[in-house]
Amino acid sequence: MTNKPTLGYIGLGLMGKSMAINLLKAGYPVVIHNRSREVVQHLVKEGAEEAFSPKEVASRVDIIFTNLPDSPDVELVALGKDGILEGAKEGLIYVDHSTIKPSLARRINLEFKAKGAFSLDAPVSGGDIGAQEGTLAIMVGGSEAAIKKLLPIFEVVGKTTTHVGAAGSGQIAKAANQIMVAAQMVAMAELLILAKKSGADPARVVQAIQGGAAQCWTLDVKPERLFNGNREPGFKAYMQEKDLKIVVDTAREYGAPLPSASLHTQLFGAMLQMGMAELDNSAVIGVIEELASTNLLD
Numbered sequence: 289m290t291n292k293p294t295l296g297y298i299g300l301g302l303m304g305k306s307m308a309i310n311l312l313k314a315g316y317p318v319v320i321h322n323r324s325r326e327v328v329q330h331l332v333k334e335g336a337e338e339a340f341s342p343k344e345v346a347s348r349v350d351i352i353f354t355n356l357p358d359s360p361d362v363e364l365v366a367l368g369k370d371g372i373l374e375g376a377k378e379g380l381i382y383v384d385h386s387t388i389k390p391s392l393a394r395r396i397n398l399e400f401k402a403k404g405a406f407s408l409d410a411p412v413s414g415g416d417i418g419a420q421e422g423t424l425a426i427m428v429g430g431s432e433a434a435i436k437k438l439l440p441i442f443e444v445v446g447k448t449t450t451h452v453g454a455a456g457s458g459q460i461a462k463a464a465n466q467i468m469v470a471a472q473m474v475a476m477a478e479l480l481i482l483a484k485k486s487g488a489d490p491a492r493v494v495q496a497i498q499g500g501a502a503q504c505w506t507l508d509v510k511p512e513r514l515f516n517g518n519r520e521p522g523f524k525a526y527m528q529e530k531d532l533k534i535v536v537d538t539a540r541e542y543g544a545p546l547p548s549a550s551l552h553t554q555l556f557g558a559m560l561q562m563g564m565a566e567l568d569n570s571a572v573i574g575v576i577e578e579l580a581s582t583n584l585l586d
Contacts, residue, residue, distance in 0.1 A: 296352035304355030346375030397455035411462035429457035477573035
Protein backbone atom coordinates (compact mmCIF):
# COMPACT_ATOMS: atom_id res chain seq x y z
CA MET A 289 0.00 0.00 0.00
CA THR A 290 1.18 3.53 -0.73
CA ASN A 291 0.91 6.46 1.66
CA LYS A 292 1.25 8.88 -1.23
CA PRO A 293 -1.73 11.13 -1.99
CA THR A 294 -4.05 10.14 -4.81
CA LEU A 295 -3.66 12.49 -7.76
CA GLY A 296 -6.03 13.44 -10.54
CA TYR A 297 -4.99 14.58 -14.00
CA ILE A 298 -7.20 16.23 -16.64
CA GLY A 299 -5.79 17.28 -20.01
CA LEU A 300 -3.44 14.67 -21.44
CA GLY A 301 -2.07 16.50 -24.45
CA LEU A 302 1.57 16.90 -25.44
CA MET A 303 2.58 18.20 -22.00
CA GLY A 304 -0.01 16.63 -19.72
CA LYS A 305 0.53 13.09 -20.95
CA SER A 306 4.27 13.20 -20.21
CA MET A 307 3.73 14.80 -16.80
CA ALA A 308 1.10 12.23 -15.82
CA ILE A 309 3.38 9.38 -16.91
CA ASN A 310 6.19 10.75 -14.75
CA LEU A 311 3.83 10.86 -11.75
CA LEU A 312 2.83 7.25 -12.36
CA LYS A 313 6.50 6.22 -12.62
CA ALA A 314 7.13 7.93 -9.29
CA GLY A 315 4.58 5.65 -7.66
CA TYR A 316 1.63 8.01 -7.28
CA PRO A 317 -1.89 6.65 -7.82
CA VAL A 318 -3.35 8.77 -10.65
CA VAL A 319 -6.99 9.12 -11.76
CA ILE A 320 -7.30 10.55 -15.27
CA HIS A 321 -9.88 12.14 -17.54
CA ASN A 322 -9.48 13.40 -21.11
CA ARG A 323 -11.67 14.04 -24.13
CA SER A 324 -9.48 11.91 -26.39
CA ARG A 325 -9.96 8.23 -25.55
CA GLU A 326 -6.74 6.87 -27.06
CA VAL A 327 -4.43 8.57 -24.56
CA VAL A 328 -6.67 7.48 -21.68
CA GLN A 329 -6.41 3.86 -22.74
CA HIS A 330 -2.63 4.19 -23.03
CA LEU A 331 -2.27 5.59 -19.51
CA VAL A 332 -4.65 3.01 -18.04
CA LYS A 333 -2.24 0.39 -19.36
CA GLU A 334 0.52 2.31 -17.54
CA GLY A 335 -1.41 1.99 -14.26
CA ALA A 336 -3.72 5.00 -14.18
CA GLU A 337 -7.41 4.77 -13.24
CA GLU A 338 -10.09 6.23 -15.50
CA ALA A 339 -12.84 8.67 -14.55
CA PHE A 340 -15.58 10.05 -16.75
CA SER A 341 -15.91 13.71 -15.69
CA PRO A 342 -13.85 16.37 -13.91
CA LYS A 343 -16.35 16.16 -11.05
CA GLU A 344 -15.71 12.44 -10.65
CA VAL A 345 -11.94 12.91 -10.71
CA ALA A 346 -12.16 15.58 -8.00
CA SER A 347 -14.34 13.36 -5.79
CA ARG A 348 -11.75 10.54 -5.88
CA VAL A 349 -8.47 12.38 -5.29
CA ASP A 350 -6.52 14.55 -2.83
CA ILE A 351 -4.79 16.72 -5.42
CA ILE A 352 -5.97 17.40 -8.97
CA PHE A 353 -4.03 18.81 -11.93
CA THR A 354 -5.19 20.29 -15.21
CA ASN A 355 -3.18 20.99 -18.33
CA LEU A 356 -5.57 22.51 -20.85
CA PRO A 357 -5.29 24.64 -24.01
CA ASP A 358 -6.77 28.00 -22.98
CA SER A 359 -8.71 30.06 -20.44
CA PRO A 360 -12.24 29.00 -21.58
CA ASP A 361 -11.26 25.33 -21.28
CA VAL A 362 -9.99 25.81 -17.74
CA GLU A 363 -13.05 27.82 -16.74
CA LEU A 364 -15.35 25.07 -18.02
CA VAL A 365 -13.43 22.19 -16.42
CA ALA A 366 -12.84 23.94 -13.10
CA LEU A 367 -16.10 25.85 -12.61
CA GLY A 368 -18.62 24.48 -15.12
CA LYS A 369 -21.29 21.78 -14.92
CA ASP A 370 -19.81 18.49 -13.67
CA GLY A 371 -16.60 20.42 -13.13
CA ILE A 372 -13.88 20.09 -10.52
CA LEU A 373 -15.50 22.51 -8.08
CA GLU A 374 -18.70 20.44 -7.99
CA GLY A 375 -16.72 17.38 -6.91
CA ALA A 376 -14.29 19.17 -4.61
CA LYS A 377 -14.24 18.19 -0.96
CA GLU A 378 -12.80 20.37 1.79
CA GLY A 379 -9.01 20.41 1.64
CA LEU A 380 -8.73 19.42 -2.04
CA ILE A 381 -5.80 21.10 -3.79
CA TYR A 382 -6.37 22.06 -7.42
CA VAL A 383 -3.24 22.80 -9.47
CA ASP A 384 -3.64 24.31 -12.93
CA HIS A 385 -0.58 23.89 -15.18
CA SER A 386 -2.32 25.61 -18.11
CA THR A 387 -1.40 29.06 -19.35
CA ILE A 388 -4.45 31.27 -18.79
CA LYS A 389 -5.42 34.83 -17.94
CA PRO A 390 -4.26 35.86 -14.43
CA SER A 391 -7.70 37.35 -13.73
CA LEU A 392 -9.33 33.95 -14.28
CA ALA A 393 -6.79 32.25 -12.01
CA ARG A 394 -7.70 34.74 -9.28
CA ARG A 395 -11.43 34.12 -9.73
CA ILE A 396 -10.96 30.35 -9.59
CA ASN A 397 -8.94 30.76 -6.39
CA LEU A 398 -11.80 32.67 -4.75
CA GLU A 399 -14.39 30.08 -5.82
CA PHE A 400 -12.34 27.19 -4.42
CA LYS A 401 -11.51 29.05 -1.21
CA ALA A 402 -15.24 29.55 -0.59
CA LYS A 403 -15.63 25.75 -0.62
CA GLY A 404 -12.70 25.13 1.73
CA ALA A 405 -10.43 23.95 -1.10
CA PHE A 406 -7.18 25.35 -2.48
CA SER A 407 -6.33 26.51 -6.00
CA LEU A 408 -2.81 27.06 -7.32
CA ASP A 409 -1.98 28.55 -10.71
CA ALA A 410 1.22 26.78 -11.72
CA PRO A 411 2.07 27.26 -15.40
CA VAL A 412 5.24 25.64 -16.68
CA SER A 413 8.03 26.38 -19.13
CA GLY A 414 10.33 23.93 -20.86
CA GLY A 415 8.24 22.47 -23.66
CA ASP A 416 7.55 18.88 -24.55
CA ILE A 417 11.15 17.81 -23.91
CA GLY A 418 11.06 19.32 -20.42
CA ALA A 419 7.78 17.54 -19.72
CA GLN A 420 9.21 14.21 -20.84
CA GLU A 421 12.42 14.59 -18.87
CA GLY A 422 10.84 16.11 -15.75
CA THR A 423 12.90 19.30 -16.03
CA LEU A 424 10.18 21.93 -16.31
CA ALA A 425 10.33 25.33 -14.64
CA ILE A 426 7.18 25.70 -12.51
CA MET A 427 5.97 29.17 -11.50
CA VAL A 428 3.28 29.12 -8.82
CA GLY A 429 0.72 31.54 -7.44
CA GLY A 430 -1.39 30.78 -4.36
CA SER A 431 -1.24 29.48 -0.80
CA GLU A 432 2.28 28.88 0.52
CA ALA A 433 1.01 26.07 2.78
CA ALA A 434 -0.56 24.26 -0.20
CA ILE A 435 2.62 24.71 -2.24
CA LYS A 436 4.71 23.10 0.50
CA LYS A 437 2.52 20.00 0.28
CA LEU A 438 3.06 19.93 -3.48
CA LEU A 439 6.85 20.29 -3.52
CA PRO A 440 7.63 16.52 -3.61
CA ILE A 441 5.25 16.19 -6.56
CA PHE A 442 6.61 19.25 -8.35
CA GLU A 443 10.09 17.73 -8.00
CA VAL A 444 8.91 14.77 -10.10
CA VAL A 445 7.81 16.90 -13.06
CA GLY A 446 10.08 19.91 -12.74
CA LYS A 447 13.62 21.06 -12.12
CA THR A 448 12.74 24.36 -10.44
CA THR A 449 9.66 25.55 -8.54
CA THR A 450 9.24 29.22 -7.68
CA HIS A 451 6.46 30.57 -5.46
CA VAL A 452 5.89 33.90 -7.18
CA GLY A 453 3.18 35.21 -4.84
CA ALA A 454 -0.58 35.28 -4.34
CA ALA A 455 -3.15 33.76 -6.71
CA GLY A 456 -2.58 34.80 -10.32
CA SER A 457 1.12 35.51 -9.80
CA GLY A 458 2.17 32.28 -11.46
CA GLN A 459 0.28 33.31 -14.58
CA ILE A 460 1.89 36.77 -14.49
CA ALA A 461 5.29 35.06 -14.41
CA LYS A 462 4.31 32.86 -17.38
CA ALA A 463 3.19 35.93 -19.31
CA ALA A 464 6.58 37.50 -18.59
CA ASN A 465 8.26 34.28 -19.73
CA GLN A 466 6.36 34.32 -23.02
CA ILE A 467 7.28 37.96 -23.66
CA MET A 468 10.95 36.99 -23.45
CA VAL A 469 10.57 33.75 -25.43
CA ALA A 470 8.81 35.51 -28.31
CA ALA A 471 11.36 38.32 -28.33
CA GLN A 472 14.23 35.83 -28.53
CA MET A 473 12.62 33.84 -31.34
CA VAL A 474 11.96 36.96 -33.41
CA ALA A 475 15.40 38.44 -32.70
CA MET A 476 17.08 35.18 -33.72
CA ALA A 477 15.08 35.10 -36.94
CA GLU A 478 16.06 38.68 -37.74
CA LEU A 479 19.78 38.22 -37.07
CA LEU A 480 19.92 35.02 -39.13
CA ILE A 481 18.22 36.66 -42.10
CA LEU A 482 20.38 39.79 -41.74
CA ALA A 483 23.48 37.59 -41.88
CA LYS A 484 22.12 35.68 -44.88
CA LYS A 485 21.11 38.80 -46.83
CA SER A 486 24.40 40.60 -46.19
CA GLY A 487 26.64 37.73 -47.21
CA ALA A 488 27.89 36.43 -43.86
CA ASP A 489 27.61 32.78 -42.81
CA PRO A 490 24.65 32.67 -40.35
CA ALA A 491 26.19 29.70 -38.50
CA ARG A 492 29.47 31.56 -37.98
CA VAL A 493 27.56 34.65 -36.86
CA VAL A 494 25.78 32.61 -34.20
CA GLN A 495 29.10 31.11 -33.10
CA ALA A 496 30.62 34.57 -32.85
CA ILE A 497 27.90 36.09 -30.68
CA GLN A 498 27.09 33.12 -28.43
CA GLY A 499 29.99 33.92 -26.12
CA GLY A 500 28.99 37.54 -25.56
CA ALA A 501 26.07 39.55 -24.28
CA ALA A 502 23.67 37.95 -26.83
CA GLN A 503 24.07 34.49 -25.29
CA CYS A 504 20.71 32.91 -24.42
CA TRP A 505 18.90 29.57 -24.42
CA THR A 506 17.37 30.25 -27.81
CA LEU A 507 20.75 30.79 -29.50
CA ASP A 508 22.17 27.75 -27.71
CA VAL A 509 19.39 25.40 -28.85
CA LYS A 510 17.46 26.58 -31.91
CA PRO A 511 19.91 27.60 -34.69
CA GLU A 512 21.31 24.12 -35.22
CA ARG A 513 17.77 22.78 -35.73
CA LEU A 514 17.02 25.54 -38.23
CA PHE A 515 20.29 24.97 -40.12
CA ASN A 516 19.27 21.30 -40.43
CA GLY A 517 15.91 22.30 -41.88
CA ASN A 518 14.07 21.12 -38.77
CA ARG A 519 11.10 23.32 -37.88
CA GLU A 520 9.09 20.60 -36.14
CA PRO A 521 7.71 21.60 -32.75
CA GLY A 522 9.02 21.52 -29.34
CA PHE A 523 6.50 24.33 -28.70
CA LYS A 524 3.92 24.91 -31.41
CA ALA A 525 3.49 28.32 -33.01
CA TYR A 526 -0.26 28.44 -32.41
CA MET A 527 0.34 27.96 -28.68
CA GLN A 528 2.90 30.78 -28.67
CA GLU A 529 0.38 33.02 -30.41
CA LYS A 530 -2.33 32.05 -27.92
CA ASP A 531 -0.04 32.85 -25.00
CA LEU A 532 0.91 36.21 -26.51
CA LYS A 533 -2.76 37.11 -26.85
CA ILE A 534 -3.09 36.46 -23.12
CA VAL A 535 -0.07 38.72 -22.57
CA VAL A 536 -1.60 41.53 -24.62
CA ASP A 537 -5.04 41.16 -23.01
CA THR A 538 -3.49 41.17 -19.53
CA ALA A 539 -1.40 44.24 -20.37
CA ARG A 540 -4.53 46.03 -21.54
CA GLU A 541 -6.41 44.98 -18.39
CA TYR A 542 -3.73 46.38 -16.07
CA GLY A 543 -2.60 49.33 -18.21
CA ALA A 544 0.92 48.12 -19.04
CA PRO A 545 2.40 49.28 -22.39
CA LEU A 546 3.98 46.39 -24.32
CA PRO A 547 4.91 47.70 -27.78
CA SER A 548 7.33 44.96 -28.83
CA ALA A 549 5.18 42.12 -27.45
CA SER A 550 2.25 43.51 -29.44
CA LEU A 551 4.31 43.42 -32.64
CA HIS A 552 5.52 39.89 -31.88
CA THR A 553 1.91 38.81 -31.43
CA GLN A 554 1.20 40.04 -34.96
CA LEU A 555 4.21 38.12 -36.35
CA PHE A 556 3.07 34.87 -34.75
CA GLY A 557 -0.43 35.59 -35.98
CA ALA A 558 1.04 35.87 -39.48
CA MET A 559 2.59 32.42 -39.01
CA LEU A 560 -0.87 30.99 -38.50
CA GLN A 561 -2.20 32.78 -41.57
CA MET A 562 0.71 31.35 -43.57
CA GLY A 563 -0.12 27.77 -42.59
CA MET A 564 2.67 27.34 -40.03
CA ALA A 565 0.51 26.91 -36.92
CA GLU A 566 1.83 23.43 -36.13
CA LEU A 567 5.51 24.30 -36.56
CA ASP A 568 7.93 25.24 -33.80
CA ASN A 569 7.82 28.79 -32.45
CA SER A 570 11.35 29.28 -33.84
CA ALA A 571 9.80 28.85 -37.31
CA VAL A 572 8.67 32.48 -37.02
CA ILE A 573 11.79 32.90 -39.17
CA GLY A 574 9.48 31.87 -42.02
CA VAL A 575 7.64 35.19 -41.71
CA ILE A 576 10.93 37.12 -41.81
CA GLU A 577 12.06 35.03 -44.80
CA GLU A 578 8.88 35.98 -46.63
CA LEU A 579 9.36 39.68 -45.85
CA ALA A 580 13.01 39.48 -46.96
CA SER A 581 12.38 37.29 -50.04
CA THR A 582 15.18 35.07 -48.70
CA ASN A 583 15.35 31.50 -47.44
CA LEU A 584 17.83 30.66 -44.68
CA LEU A 585 18.87 27.43 -46.40
CA ASP A 586 19.20 28.70 -50.00
